[in-house]
Amino acid sequence: MFPTIGHRTAYGLAVVSAAVWGSPPVVARAVSADVPPLALSCARWAVALALLLPFVWKRLPRQAALIRKHWQSLLLLGTVMTAGSSLSLLSVYFTTATNAVLVNASQPAITAVVAWAVAGERLNSRQAVGIGLAFFGILAMISRADPAVLFALEINIGDLIMLTAVIAWSIYAVQLHRRRQLPSSDVLLFIIAVLATAILLPLALIEAAVGRSFELNTDVMSAIIYLAVFPTVLAMYFWNLSVRSLGPNRTAIFINLIPVFGAVFAIVFLGERLFPYHLLGAAFVFSGVLLGVRR
Secondary structure: OOOOOOHHHHHHHHHHHHHHHOOHHHHHHHHOOOOOHHHHHHHHHHHHHHHHHHHHOOOOOOOHHHHHHOHHHHHHHHHHHHHHHHHHHHHOOOOOHHHHHHHHOOHHHHHHHHHHHHHOOOOOHHHHHHHHHHHHHHHHHHHOOOHHHHHHOOOOHHHHHHHHHHHHHHHHHHHHHHOOOOOOHHHHHHHHHHHHHHHHHHHHHHHHHOOOOOOOOHHHHHHHHHHHHHHHHHHHHHHHHHHHHHOHHHHHHHHHHHHHHHHHHHHHHOOOOOOHHHHHHHHHHHHHHHHHHOO
């Protein structure tokens, strides 16, 4: 039920997804003082649901039998994606952006482990070297090419939350690739949005009951709409197509591009400076990605 796309198109969509996913930590950090994390995540998915409904409601009856037949797979995909997207936003409330990026960089390796454990898929030597090069590039950017900076990093609860998000995303990618009989990509995304809203709404209400309420000001509303449209609807749709075409291991290596684009967003929108170690790290990341995706 997924549209068939070529590998070049899948690579391009994976790059676009990684670029867009470099922005949520910047957005979440910008409004962290105005809106609590579970409310932000719930609103993000609720708006995404509303945006998707006009495009899928006519196809829902035609795919109802398929949805009922594979409801367990859909429930699993929706749950792990909800966990991954929500925990990643939650993590930046407790840890630095540097630590979050460092933990997020482990996703290609974790995806490879999950793919091996669940589906018996193994990395070839070129993919393994590519992951290693990309990870080294991320370390160079995070540490400012100074090993002492890495040794000074401290692990806290936010880092563990981000690690849990990474594991959830890895499970999602592997299970999505394994499940062939699923609704179309837009209907699948709509179902995930319904499940995410249903899971997060009670949690957001509990969050508000314990004193974490918020006012819907212009900044918060802009952040919610942006997170719903770009990282949630568009990037998720593109990523689903890429995973189905390329497989979880080859697609996951594009995750290494997220810190590169995140640094670009920080430089452009937050006024941070561009240093030589940014260029050095980006060169290793792009080299690793190119090596890892070669067939």
